[in-house]
Every structure is written in structure tokens, then in C-alpha cells.
Amino acid sequence: TQLLEQSPQFLSIQEGENLTVYCNSSSVFSSLQWYRQEPGEGPVLLVTVVTGGEVKKLKRLTFQFGDARKDSSLHITAAQPGDTGLYLCAGVWNTDKLIFGTGTRLQVFP
Template identity: 90%
Template sequence: TQLLEQSPQFLSIQEGENLTVYCNSSSVFSSLQWYRQEPGEGPVLLVTVVTGGEVKKLKRLTFQFGDARKDSSLHITAAQPGDTGLYLCALGSTLGRLYFGRGTQLTVWP
């Protein structure tokens, strides 16, 4: 049983389109991180969200933490081929470990 559920599992879109991917849990998060992983590389941290209702922006990426701290979303505006990758959300624990979802594989076609 996965602690975190990510949806959709796969997403294939054209350059310029907008998209949203989701990360959900039945448990309350103390913190949540989003990572992006490109082919042949390890995941790289994009953002950490901590406060319920928090919204963070990173250029064309908007991250939202749900009010109840049980879900999060990542919205990409005007997607570009360089956004292609596996987007992973991860739940942080007080012991320093992370619990990862299975990810959303995004492909953006030129």
C-alpha cells in the first residue's frame, strides 16, 4: 500500500499546454517535497511545502499544499519540452527519511 498516491501516472501533452498533477494521502503531512527526475539522473528537489494552504511559485510551476495538509498539486503553465520528466512527491518524517509516491511521468512534445 502506497502512503502517497500520485495521478495521473502518465501524461503526454503538446508544448504550450497547461497541466496539473496531484499527490494525495489519507494521512496528514508535516511537510511535502516535490522532485523532478530526468532520464538517467537522480531526482532533484523543486520545492518544499509546510503550511496548509501554502502556494509556492517557481517560474511556470505553481505548487499548492491542501488546507488539511493531506494533498498537494503541481500546476505547470505553458509546458515546454524541457519540463519532460518524472515528477515525484515525497512525504517527510521527523526522522529525516522521505516516503516517495510513484510519480507522474510527463512528456511534453514540441
């Protein structure tokens, strides 16, 4: 069974602080995706990383895929209250299946 562990599970910070969320697995994935979910809604895709070592930036969010394609990180610079939500990593396995991480709930206070 493929497992993706995210850390931390919960994160509560002040506006303007930086943070990093980690996503780790013992399995190798062909690609990895990051989603953000609001309460009562489905997750929405933020980014897909495909190549080992790849770094992608989306405004204040920086995503990195590990060299061995087993782990990934999401770094947010100068967090805003609008960044509040549940962040989920998801590994693509066998082209048809997406295995989700355990989730990180972020709360940014003004």
C-alpha cells in the first residue's frame, strides 16, 4: 500500500510568517500534485511536479519534488489569512491512481 505522510498535521501561524509543509513516502511516484481544500468543498489543484528535483513557484508558494521522487515540500512565504485551508499532497501511481497524503491544516491569523 502506498502511503504519503504529511507534516505537520496542524499549523497555526501569524500573518507574514513563513512555513513549510512536508510530504514523504517510501514509494516512488511518477508525479506529485498539491491541492488546497476549503471546508465543504472538493480539493483544488495548485501544482503538479514531475521531474525529480523540480521546483515550481506559484506567487508566494514554492513547491519542490525530491530528487528520488519520493517526497515533496510546499513553502509559503509571508503567509496571508487567505492561505488558510487544508493542504493535500497526492502521488500519481500507475497512471490511473492518485494517492493522497494525510493533510496539513493551516490557519493564518491576521
